Structure formats: structure tokens, C-alpha cells
Amino acid sequence: MSAEVDVIVIGAGAAGLAAARELSRRGCSVTLLEAANRIGGRAFSEEFVPGEWFDHGCAWLVGGETNPFTPIATEHGLSLSTETRPLFTLEHTRLIRNGRRIDAAERKARLAYYEACETAIAAAAEEGRDVPLSAVIPQDPALDQPFRTMIDVSWGDATTDRVSTIDHGTGEGDLGYRVHKGLGTLVAIWGADMPVSLNVTAERIDWSGPQMKVITDKGTLTAKTVLITVSTGVLADERIRFHPPLPDWKQEAINDLPMITENKVGLYLRPGFITDADRAYHATWTDDGLSAKVDTAVTGGNTAVVLFGGPEALSLEKEGPAAMESFATDRLSDIFGSNVRKDVRRSIATGWKGNQATLGSWAAARPGRACQRKRLAQSVDDRFFFAGEATMTGSKGTCHGAYFSGLRAAREIADKIAPAMPEAGLTG
Ligand SMILES: Cc1cc2nc3c(=O)[nH]c(=O)nc-3n(C[C@H](O)[C@H](O)[C@H](O)COP(=O)(O)OP(=O)(O)OC[C@H]3O[C@@H](n4cnc5c(N)ncnc54)[C@H](O)[C@@H]3O)c2cc1C
Incomplete structure (x- = not known):
């Protein structure tokens, strides 16, 4: 040199x-x-089973058609999942509490709380008030899910008293498109x-x-x-x-x-296990505080992806891939029941905190x-x-x-x- x-x-x-x-x-x-x-x-995709791609880091082309990588994908002949975009919105997210899908009344109450939090944060950001989210959101532990799961996934291990209203309030909208090959x-x-x-x-x-x-x-x-x-x-x-x-x-x-650190686990399931009716984006949580977002192969294939922040993002990474897989399989059980365990064929876990090239997710x-x-x-x-x-x-x-x-x-x-x-x- x-x-x-x-x-x-x-x-x-x-x-x-x-x-x-x-x-x-x-x-x-x-x-x-x-x-x-x-x-x-x-930005790193791995084909961990032939035809099944797992994005260790970024996965969504946020903004969809306005994302500069969308035309680049087309230029390079890579296909996108554009039609599944609505399934990643809150409106279509399935809400699972203690292993059961919540009923319409509970969903309505929890989404109203979620909306109130976002409105309060957006108002603070608009006014230029840069304070912790916890200083402006309504306090209601009985309804704080799935808002808290969303914070965990958006801000990893950072809690609401660690996240800035301006940082959060100036974020972009829904998740957008996916690239089939990652x-x-x-x-x-x-x-x-x-x-x-x-x-x-x-x-x-x-x-x-x-x-x-x-x-x-x-x-x-x-x-x-x-x-x-x-x-x-x-x-x-x-x-x-x-x-x-x-x-x-x-x-x-x-x-x-x-x-901050967000981690993911990809779980390759027995082909045929995930039916078309199962393909959805989920927020799942338990009353004892475990939560994750789970993509049950919305864009096709047989790989479910469990995304999680909160304290588990760091503690499970420290424990290693087996602990992460076990946590992720539990979150899949929240959705499919515990029988799903015997249908997990392979898994892959990220470890962004320990990744020496980044030392965290974002x-x-x-x-x-x-x-x-x-x-x-x-x-x-x-x-x-x-x-x-x-x-x-x-x-x-x-x-x-x-x-x-x-x-x-x-x-x-x-x-x-x-x-x-x-x-x-x-x-x-
Ligand atoms: C789990 C996860 C999920 C995500 N999901 C999404 C998503 O869905 N959509 C989205 O748009 N974004 C997402 N992101 C964020 C997105 O991946 C990053 O914001 C983006 O890739 C960062 O790009 P960058 O060029 O800034 O940094 P990096 O990609 O970190 O590039 C920096 C480079 O510097 C190299 N480097 C480090 N130290 C040295 C050194 N001393 N000498 C030489 N080279 C060095 C590193 O190896 C690395 O290649 C996600 C990230 C993670 C971790």
C-alpha cells in the first residue's frame, strides 16, 4: 500500500x-x-437452507417505492415482496398475549393506548422537546403492550427513559418492501x-x-x-x-x-408447517414480561424470524445461540402452541452487541x-x-x-x- x-x-x-x-x-x-x-x-444475508434467506441485519426497504434501493433491486433483477407490505403494519399485526390471540375489545383498548403514546411523542418532537419517551407517554402498565414490544424492536435494549422523543418522533413510517433473496x-x-x-x-x-x-x-x-x-x-x-x-x-x-442492540433468530420450520393462513406479523408478549415480534414467513418460504430487544437482547446474546433459539422457539409456541418445537429444523441467531465490526445494532x-x-x-x-x-x-x-x-x-x-x-x- x-x-x-x-x-x-x-x-x-x-x-x-x-x-x-x-x-x-x-x-x-x-x-x-x-x-x-x-x-x-x-447489510448481510445468509442462505442458511437452500432457497431460504436470512437477513442478519437490515431486511426491510423502509418507505417501499421511495427507498433508493428499490430501483437498484429492479436494475439488478432482484424480486421484491411489495404486495405483503400492508401485512407489516400495526393494523394487520396479530396481537398474542400469554399464548392467545386477544379479542377485539382488548385489541381496541391496547391500540388506543398505542396511538395515544405515538401522538404524545409526535407532539413533543414537533415542539422540539427532546426528552425521554417515558416523560410524555401515558403511564398504563395494564395496556402498555404491544407499544412496549414495538419500542423493544425499534430501540433494542434501550428503555423508554433512554429513548429520545425527537429521535423516535422523526422516524419513518411503516416497514416497507422485502427483497426475496435478502x-x-x-x-x-x-x-x-x-x-x-x-x-x-x-x-x-x-x-x-x-x-x-x-x-x-x-x-x-x-x-x-x-x-x-x-x-x-x-x-x-x-x-x-x-x-x-x-x-x-x-x-x-x-x-x-x-x-443499542436488537437481535433476531431465524427458525427454519418443516416445509408445509406454515400455511398461507399463518403468514402474518405478530407482536407476542407474556404478562411476566417476555416479548418479541415474529414474522411467520410473511413473504413466503418456511422460515420464521423472531425479533427482540429489551433486556433479553443482551442477556440472551451473552448466554449464546442455544438460549436465543430456546427463547425464539418459546415465542413461536406462543403463536402455534408447543408442538411447533418438533418442527424446528434449523436456526440461526444474531449477536450484534458482540459483533466487533459494529458493537451494536444501530x-x-x-x-x-x-x-x-x-x-x-x-x-x-x-x-x-x-x-x-x-x-x-x-x-x-x-x-x-x-x-x-x-x-x-x-x-x-x-x-x-x-x-x-x-x-x-x-x-x-
Ligand atoms: C438487527 C438489525 C436489523 C435492521 N433492520 C433494518 C431494516 O429492516 N431496514 C433498514 O433499512 N435498516 C435496518 N437496520 C439498520 C441498517 O442495517 C444499518 O443502519 C446500515 O446497514 C448501516 O450502514 P453503515 O454503512 O452506516 O454501517 P455499517 O454497515 O456498519 O458499515 C461500516 C463498515 O465498517 C467496517 N469497519 C468497522 N471498523 C473498521 C475498521 N477499523 N477498519 C475498516 N473497516 C471497519 C465494518 O466491518 C462495516 O462493514 C438493521 C440493523 C440491524 C443490526
Whole structure:
């Protein structure tokens, strides 16, 4: 590794790939570094049984037709589940309490509570009141489900006193489309033509002199500018050290946007077990506090996916895949009865907290600190640039948000070092 380039991009997730592509299009020389042995970062699909794909990270093309990856999927011949989109909305979500589907009256009362919570949060966000969700939602433990399950899945292990009203209130709408072969597959195919140095970990950035020096485990690289797209978990844990240190305002922004953890378990069931009538999205909970969202193969196939946050996201990950599978099978039993156990053929569990490339699932602003997303996005000394899902406000914590952040950072850099190039397009 040698020769100075215009830009070194650190991290080949959706943000880094979008940035590197746009920078190259604008005539900048780019080196894209990725610590893992694959591109995509938190976009990663695995075919764990032939024809059955499991997204370890992002799965939904949030926003459906407005998502920039929707036309990219079509361009690359990947089919989408568009018609199942309504089944992922609250209106169609099946509500299961203590292993029984709740009746219409209870459903009505619980959804009214849910609605009241969302209205209160949206009003606070609209007024610019950045406080914990718990400070504005009505307190009614008798009705707090499925609202709490939704918070667990949206914000992982963060509780309502840890989630910011502005962060939550500026979120996007329903879940959107799915990619039959996985959203991770789509990102991998879209990014496949980008030159990437895989298995190269950036360890230190020396910006004490006129050049930016990136010290990796494979040698030192130099560049005019550096774009960092790694998670705030990686930055807060000082997996990349800076000489001199980052300014206090930037370090504060990193610390104010810590990672939360949501985990998933995919359970491949005996073919034929899931009938068309069973294909639904569920919120299931028990009165002793266990809850999850369960997708019983809404978009086809034989794989159910159990998604969970709350304290279980961390404690079960710590216990290991067997404990996660057992928890997930219990949640499936809530829906199908305990006979389902003998029909589980294979399982796969994520472990996002322990994943050294991210150290969590996505960033959540501390209450009162949602404004730090904009500061995280700001450059330092016109040489250090930042992208990644955590730098976004509206589409934070998403794959397309990461993509947009990469385009934004690429434009900022190109305007500094190659101002004559044309404007960027929004798609691939
Ligand atoms: C369980 C889960 C479910 C999700 N569901 C959805 C969903 O349904 N829809 C949606 O839109 N989004 C979803 N997301 C969020 C989405 O996956 C992320 O927001 C997005 O993929 C982040 O992209 P990024 O480029 O910002 O970061 P990353 O994908 O984390 O990319 C950063 C890259 O940097 C690399 N890296 C780290 N350290 C170094 C280093 N020192 N040197 C070099 N490289 C390094 C990493 O290996 C990684 O590849 C989900 C995420 C999770 C975890």
C-alpha cells in the first residue's frame, strides 16, 4: 500500500459503498478499506437452507417505492415482496398475549393506548422537546403492550427513559418492501463492482501533519482526506485512535449516540408447517414480561424470524445461540402452541452487541441529544468527513439512510477537492 489518494473511505457498508461510488464518479481517487472479509457491514444475508434467506441485519426497504434501493433491486433483477407490505403494519399485526390471540375489545383498548403514546411523542418532537419517551407517554402498565414490544424492536435494549422523543418522533413510517433473496444480498450485488481492500483494519489516523495517514494492520496509507463510516460503537470504543485526538465536540457527539442492540433468530420450520393462513406479523408478549415480534414467513418460504430487544437482547446474546433459539422457539409456541418445537429444523441467531465490526445494532441518541446527529455528520478541519446511519436525522438507523449519508459526505469532499464535477444522482 502506498501512493497518496484523494480520499480514504473507512468501512464498506451502505454508507462507505455509496460514498466511494459517488467520489469515483466525480473523478476523485479513492481507497475503500473494509475490516471484514466481505462488503455490506450490517447489510448481510445468509442462505442458511437452500432457497431460504436470512437477513442478519437490515431486511426491510423502509418507505417501499421511495427507498433508493428499490430501483437498484429492479436494475439488478432482484424480486421484491411489495404486495405483503400492508401485512407489516400495526393494523394487520396479530396481537398474542400469554399464548392467545386477544379479542377485539382488548385489541381496541391496547391500540388506543398505542396511538395515544405515538401522538404524545409526535407532539413533543414537533415542539422540539427532546426528552425521554417515558416523560410524555401515558403511564398504563395494564395496556402498555404491544407499544412496549414495538419500542423493544425499534430501540433494542434501550428503555423508554433512554429513548429520545425527537429521535423516535422523526422516524419513518411503516416497514416497507422485502427483497426475496435478502437486503444484504442486494447491497452485496450493488457494491460488487467497487474496488475494496478487504480484511484491512484501520487502527490509527495521524492527522498531525499536512497529509492524512491511516495506519492499518497491513501498512500505512496516505490521503488528502479521510471519510469515516464505521458505527459509533466502534468509534466510542476507540477501535480507531486519532493523533491528535478528535476535538471535544466531535467526541461528545459520538458519546451521545451510543449503539443499542436488537437481535433476531431465524427458525427454519418443516416445509408445509406454515400455511398461507399463518403468514402474518405478530407482536407476542407474556404478562411476566417476555416479548418479541415474529414474522411467520410473511413473504413466503418456511422460515420464521423472531425479533427482540429489551433486556433479553443482551442477556440472551451473552448466554449464546442455544438460549436465543430456546427463547425464539418459546415465542413461536406462543403463536402455534408447543408442538411447533418438533418442527424446528434449523436456526440461526444474531449477536450484534458482540459483533466487533459494529458493537451494536444501530445508534440511538441520548434524550436531549438528538441534535448531535448533525454534529456527528460535520467535518473536522475540512479533512475528516463522517457518514453512516448515525449521522442521519430522518432515515437514521436504516440502510438507505446510510446510503444517503455516504452521498452527502461524498459531495462535501468532492466540492472541496474536485469542485468542477457534476451533481450526484440518487440511485446506484
Ligand atoms: C438487527 C438489525 C436489523 C435492521 N433492520 C433494518 C431494516 O429492516 N431496514 C433498514 O433499512 N435498516 C435496518 N437496520 C439498520 C441498517 O442495517 C444499518 O443502519 C446500515 O446497514 C448501516 O450502514 P453503515 O454503512 O452506516 O454501517 P455499517 O454497515 O456498519 O458499515 C461500516 C463498515 O465498517 C467496517 N469497519 C468497522 N471498523 C473498521 C475498521 N477499523 N477498519 C475498516 N473497516 C471497519 C465494518 O466491518 C462495516 O462493514 C438493521 C440493523 C440491524 C443490526
